[in-house]
Amino acid sequence: MSTMETRQRLPAAERRESILAAASVVFGDRGYAGATTDQIATAAGISQAYVVRTFGSKETLFVEVARRAVGRIETAFRSAISADDDRTVVQRLGQAYLDLIADRGILLSLLHIFSLGNDPAIGPVGREGFLTIYRLIRDEAGLPPEEASRFLAEGMLINTVLALQLHDSDDPDALELVTQACGGDLGRFRALAAG
Amino acid sequence: MSTMETRQRLPAAERRESILAAASVVFGDRGYAGATTDQIATAAGISQAYVVRTFGSKETLFVEVARRAVGRIETAFRSAISADDDRTVVQRLGQAYLDLIADRGILLSLLHIFSLGNDPAIGPVGREGFLTIYRLIRDEAGLPPEEASRFLAEGMLINTVLALQLHDSDDPDALELVTQACGGDLGRFRALAAG
DNA sequence: TCAGGTTGTAATCGGTTGATTACTTAGACA
DNA sequence: TGTCTAAGTAATCAACCGATTACAACCTGA
Numbered sequence: 001m002s003t004m005e006t007r008q009r010l011p012a013a014e015r016r017e018s019i020l021a022a023a024s025v026v027f028g029d030r031g032y033a034g035a036t037t038d039q040i041a042t043a044a045g046i047s048q049a050y051v052v053r054t055f056g057s058k059e060t061l062f063v064e065v066a067r068r069a070v071g072r073i074e075t076a077f078r079s080a081i082s083a084d085d086d087r088t089v090v091q092r093l094g095q096a097y098l099d100l101i102a103d104r105g106i107l108l109s110l111l112h113i114f115s116l117g118n119d120p121a122i123g124p125v126g127r128e129g130f131l132t133i134y135r136l137i138r139d140e141a142g143l144p145p146e147e148a149s150r151f152l153a154e155g156m157l158i159n160t161v162l163a164l165q166l167h168d169s170d171d172p173d174a175l176e177l178v179t180q181a182c183g184g185d186l187g188r189f190r191a192l193a194a195g
Numbered sequence: 196m197s198t199m200e201t202r203q204r205l206p207a208a209e210r211r212e213s214i215l216a217a218a219s220v221v222f223g224d225r226g227y228a229g230a231t232t233d234q235i236a237t238a239a240g241i242s243q244a245y246v247v248r249t250f251g252s253k254e255t256l257f258v259e260v261a262r263r264a265v266g267r268i269e270t271a272f273r274s275a276i277s278a279d280d281d282r283t284v285v286q287r288l289g290q291a292y293l294d295l296i297a298d299r300g301i302l303l304s305l306l307h308i309f310s311l312g313n314d315p316a317i318g319p320v321g322r323e324g325f326l327t328i329y330r331l332i333r334d335e336a337g338l339p340p341e342e343a344s345r346f347l348a349e350g351m352l353i354n355t356v357l358a359l360q361l362h363d364s365d366d367p368d369a370l371e372l373v374t375q376a377c378g379g380d381l382g383r384f385r386a387l388a389a390g
Numbered sequence: 391t392c393a394g395g396t397t398g399t400a401a402t403c404g405g406t407t408g409a410t411t412a413c414t415t416a417g418a419c420a
Numbered sequence: 421t422g423t424c425t426a427a428g429t430a431a432t433c434a435a436c437c438g439a440t441t442a443c444a445a446c447c448t449g450a
Contacts, residue, residue: 029313034228047399117359118224127359149375156351164312180344242429
């Protein structure tokens with residue numbers, strides 16, 4: 001070879017994590033069926049064969065990405081709940097959710113997971129994940145069902161405008177809508193989404 | 196042939212409509228990348244080749260399905276706005292949106308369209324459709340941005356629980372959440388979704 | 391140092407999919 | 421009735437994708 005790039009080897013556990021991170025981004029951008037294991041491999045800097053062998057199958061990898069995404073939300077929400085601010089718990093939860101935008105792929109992967117409820121393998125994972133989050137904000141944050149539902153609804157709207165990339169639009173109506181969706185701070189939304 | 200089923204021919208315009216109806220259902224269930232033109236053809240009762248030839252490509256067909264779905268929402272909302280009830284316009288809009296559940300595929304196709312904002316061909320269609328609906332409920336229904344945003348958020352939650360099929364769950368938390376999402380009438384939600 | 395397990399890839403295979411082509415057949419109308 | 425157009429399909433193709441296999445290179449420790 002002309003270049004001296006010595007392929008860096010990683011222990012299996014670290015490589016696993018790096019594949020999961022890459023897969024989260026690619027699945028978030030293209031969805032489950034639209035993403036290919038080769039795109040994920042390229043994003044992770046390894047071969048397609050190794051991606052498949054590490055997780056056994058594309059489906060298994062997607063399910064693991066889904067579980068991680070739900071786990072990240074749980075962690076962020078629990079941290080927000082236990083924080084001691086002068087803000088309300090709903091405000092803290094909303095802040096925590098918006099901060100997740102910075103980690104490209106999490107919210108978008110979730111959006112795709114939730115849209116595949118009909119799939120026999122992925123559907124149960126999506127339902128369980130969604131209910132887990134619902135129970136968390138209802139039981140641990142103490143929100144009554146109506147407020148919990150409203151909070152989830154706002155989250156789904158954030159997912160949607162994020163997927164549509166309305167925050168990059170120059171349409172004034174789009175910006176007005178995104179501003180409403182993120183609770184007023186359009187600049188922060190944009191900065192987080194820009195990564 | 197043993198059966199006498201004489202293949203019924205339809206004029207191109209009618210056949211087009213029947214393909215669009217079938218495609219709406221299949222795309223709604225499986226998403227854009229996950230659906231195949233053969234599944235759509237089978238659902239429409241014709242050959243795969245004819246589906247492709249009628250619309251030129253799978254992508255063109257999907258875009259047309261998307262435009263139709265947005266058009267259906269526009270029609271339903273305009274009708275709700277001009278209706279003269281004792282209810283508020285938001286209540287009428289919410290009712291109109293819920294009624295759209297009965298036409299399997301519309302809301303689920305929309306969910307998939309909105310999740311593909313990154314796609315160079317589909318993204319612009321999704322953005323334009325979403326903004327069209329936003330402007331409709333803001334300008335024609337007269338909702339201030341905050342209320343319009345909240346209304347859209349509730350719609351996105353409905354799309355999500357519909358895609359996840361939480362309304363068919365026997366989990367009490369799922370039912371509580373769906374009940375909240377649809378404004379209290381779980382029975383009607385279920386009946387509409389059952390088709 | 392060299393043996394063996396671990397990390398990683400090149401090559402390839404079977405199955406699927408969207409699209410194209412060449413061909414049929416139904417039906418309207420002169 | 422015969423003809424011509426529009427509706428529709430069977431067959432096939434090239435591209436793609438996930439998965440498998442066989443193999444290479446790296447690193448550790450006895």
